[in-house]
Amino acid sequence: MSKRIIQVEEKLPIQMALPLSIQHVFAMFGASILVPIIFGIDAGIVLLMNGIGTLLFSLLTKGRSPAYLGSSFAFLAPAGVIISTKGYEYAQGGFIAVGIVGCLLAWIVYKCGTRWLDVILPPAAMGPVVALIGLELASNPVSGGSTGVGLLDGSATSAEMAVFFITLAIAVFGSVVFRKFFSVIPILIAIIVGYVAALFAGLVDFTPVKDASFFTLPAFSLAKFDMQSILVMLPVLLVVTAEHVGHQLVTGGIIQRDLIKDPGLHRTLLGDNLSTVISGAVGSVPTTTYGENIGVMAMTGVYSVQILRGAALISILMAFIGPLSALIATIPGPVIGGTTFLLYGTIGTAGLRLLVDKRVDYAKPENLALTSVVFVAGLSGISLQFGSVTLTGMTLAAVVAVVLSLCFYILKRLHLTNDSEGGTTQKSE
Helix, strand or coil: CCCCCECCCCCCCHHHHHHHHHHHHHHHHHHHHHHHHHHCCCHHHHHHHHHHHHHHHHHHCCCCCCCCEEECCCCHHHHHHHHHHCCHHHHHHHHHHHHHHHHHHHHHHHHHCCCCHHHHCCHHHHHHHHHHHHHCCCCHHHECHHHCCECCCCCCCHHHHHHHHHHHHHHHHHHHHCCHHHHHCHHHHHHHHHHHHHHHCCCCCCHHHHHCCCECCCCCCCCCCCHHHHHHHCCHHHHHHHHHHHHHHHHHHHHCCCCHHHHHHHHHHHHHHHHHHHHHHHCCCCEEECHHHHHHHHHHCECCHHHHHHHHHHHHHHHHEHHHHHHHHCCCHHHHHHHHHHHHHHHHHHHHHHHHHCCCCCCCHHHHHHHHHHHHHHHCCCEEEECCEEEEHHHHHHHHHHHHHHHHHHHHHCCCCCCCCCCCCCCCC
């Protein structure tokens, strides 16, 4: 018998909802905290605005699109250039500009509809783009640092490898053999077991917890605006929009609902981009719907918005209670890597599932070419540089998918493809 699905609108008693919400906090924490570390800003303001952004997104989408809004990685390259030359306040101005244009895009989608999606991102292109959201992160869990274990470069110690594989084993086999309530919290259980193993292995340092003040106030800062900084940042809008559409399609496929129609792509785009505007205005980083949390939903079958709102409230609480956020920050990389190793793969599988559910016909040359080129563009490691913006991985794949899809659409309308009437190489029966 398959485990029970907890749908979007369902509510659970607090004794069940709390651990499920904590599970989502653990899933997002490592990646979301990494962005402010890279930017050199206060993590507390980021936790606060991630939580507020998630609640705002839930409100604007009428609680119909389950998502957690964490720190976006898409802005790292252009923001790094701006920060190094002018300071973080001007990067904030760029964040706000991208968010405002994104809100304008949401209004255009509201007025014009979403039929254009089938032209610029048909299923044969969207499937691999969605899969790449997880697959391009596949090396993170084994690359060391705060979110993985150093298996790729051989820097991992035997203790770190043991903790990594213990955590991964609990996550994998727990998702298969756990029953009843335990079947919906395999990631949380894996993190707890991995953390205990890390304690015995001497990999946990409690110094940050001891040094943390009980009550902390997030560091707010005001944005500054400069046209050059805004122009450097604006191209990221294409990336985050493609990522957003991909996340909505993946989530919709997981929960078996068409989120592009209900609550509507205009609502989800507005929630995502308005959150980025507010975050940038007070000193935080841009936000985006998080793949790690999508992976948790896919693993557990729990899609309740109540659980994600609970995670948002916990994130807000952590922003003000120093020892609480410091304690979660003590989770070592091998434990985070052991869980995300599975979660990233789950997202990749969701992209492949989209191809199956949409019944993509690979007897058609354009479908075969689209999927093939998009996958290789995303996984080959190649990059394209446009000024200070670098397109690589899923970002480059999304751009390639849009350009190639438009080319094929035009050729098909002109009856120049070999499967169209009048095509020069049309196959005979």
